[in-house]
Amino acid sequence: MKKIDVLEFNGGYYNIGFAQGRMLTNSKHYHNMLSGIKENLNLEQNTNEIKSTLNYFCPKLLDQLNGLREGMNYSEDEVLRLFGGYDMPILEMGCTSFITSDYYVRNYDFSPLIYDGSFVIQRHNKDNWTCGNAELMVGMLDGMNHNGLTCGLHFVNNDLHKKGFIGSTIVRIVLEMCKNVEEAIDLLKELPHAASYNYSLVDRNGNFAVFEASPDKTNVHREKESLSCVNMFHTDKMKCYNQANVDSSLDRVKALSHMSKSQRPVREVHKWFSDQTSPVFYTDYENFFGTLHTVSYVPKFNKIILTAPGNEPQEFIL
Numbered sequence: 001m002k003k004i005d006v007l008e009f010n011g012g013y014y015n016i017g018f019a020q021g022r023m024l025t026n027s028k029h030y031h032n033m034l035s036g037i038k039e040n041l042n043l044e045q046n047t048n049e050i051k052s053t054l055n056y057f058c059p060k061l062l063d064q065l066n067g068l069r070e071g072m073n074y075s076e077d078e079v080l081r082l083f084g085g086y087d088m089p090i091l092e093m094g095c096t097s098f099i100t101s102d103y104y105v106r107n108y109d110f111s112p113l114i115y116d117g118s119f120v121i122q123r124h125n126k127d128n129w130t131c132g133n134a135e136l137m138v139g140m141l142d143g144m145n146h147n148g149l150t151c152g153l154h155f156v157n158n159d160l161h162k163k164g165f166i167g168s169t170i171v172r173i174v175l176e177m178c179k180n181v182e183e184a185i186d187l188l189k190e191l192p193h194a195a196s197y198n199y200s201l202v203d204r205n206g207n208f209a210v211f212e213a214s215p216d217k218t219n220v221h222r223e224k225e226s227l228s229c230v231n232m233f234h235t236d237k238m239k240c241y242n243q244a245n246v247d248s249s250l251d252r253v254k255a256l257s258h259m260s261k262s263q264r265p266v267r268e269v270h271k272w273f274s275d276q277t278s279p280v281f282y283t284d285y286e287n288f289f290g291t292l293h294t295v296s297y298v299p300k301f302n303k304i305i306l307t308a309p310g311n312e313p314q315e316f317i318l
Helices: 013-025 028-040 047-057 059-072 076-083 167-177 181-190 236-241 247-256 266-274
Strands: 005-010 094-099 104-110 118-125 128-135 139-145 150-157 196-202 208-213 218-221 227-229 289-298 303-307 314-317
Touching: 005 013, 013 028, 013 059, 013 118, 028 076, 047 059, 047 076, 059 076, 059 167, 094 150, 094 196, 094 247, 094 266, 104 139, 104 150, 104 196, 104 266, 128 167, 139 167, 139 289, 150 167, 167 181, 167 196, 181 196, 181 208, 181 218, 196 227, 208 227, 227 247, 266 289, 266 303
Parallel strands: 005 118
Antiparallel strands: 094 104, 094 227, 104 289, 118 128, 128 139, 139 150, 150 196, 196 208, 208 218, 289 303, 303 314
């Protein structure tokens, strides 16, 4: 698998959106992804509702979509339906995270056919930035902001699908609007959730939690030393929303159990996650369950370690 592209954009939200739109227009990979989405998904959302909901929760993201529209020469309706992340069909994906007060390590599992392969850094000025592994450029599968808040998504179930935001848009909104874990939890309680997801969180002060969200109910899961997060709800009050078969998630929780006792440094944990023989690394790419990236965030130092399968890690500090 090819090395993940690290893309940096600078300026206001509209200007960044415009630059991203021009880039998408000239990218064969994104052209194929967008064509597949248009052909296979029934995108007939109410665009006025998308605009009003985004404007209420994250107007900055709406500014970026306006720039994206200009850069791609798309209609407003088309951009809102494709990139707004609201009331959209949802595909199942796998994710595994291990979180301590010092770092956050994560594998993302899906298909390379529907994967940006881009780590996007958005700098609005020296002290205002967000970064993360992108989904359709605007959304984020995981990421960190200039305050050190880190967030990632973990699909749980799509049976109880309702009108609301998809997971990658929720991650992006959290990173744009929140400074720490407690602010993120408060916002996650308010946001409309389209499906059942875990959101794993850590901040620069060493606070960490997993927010369990279904369209009907939410819950916060905490532990003292560390947390493992997979594709199922952990707490008893939320287990009723899990899929019938959670064997893969249970296997990963068991494999991660020794991590909480060993207090290993982040580079060692990252190496174990990205090792193709690891029990948390998957290769079933044809069935949308292959590991596409391993990423580690160290909020206290604004440090990121990023590895694509079969590649050497990229390490950088923002």
